[in-house]
Amino acid sequence: MELNEFLEGEGLTGRQAAIVFFTFLTLIIVAGILLVTFSDAFYNLVN
Structure with missing residues (x-):
């Protein structure tokens, strides 16, 4: 099965x-767990 057929479902x-x-x-x-876990580090990068 090629990718297009697979993505059509x-x-x-x-x-x-x-x-x-x-x-x-x-x-x-x-991804949500990583964002919550590292939210302080991400916050410090922005501010």
Whole structure:
């Protein structure tokens, strides 16, 4: 399956769609945790 077909999502099975969904969800959660953890450092960089 080439990338365009994969991104359109028509050929995805339920399992593949769930993997993509939870991968993005995990990425968002990890990014949020990193931002909260290092928010003081980021704040000091701006000010």
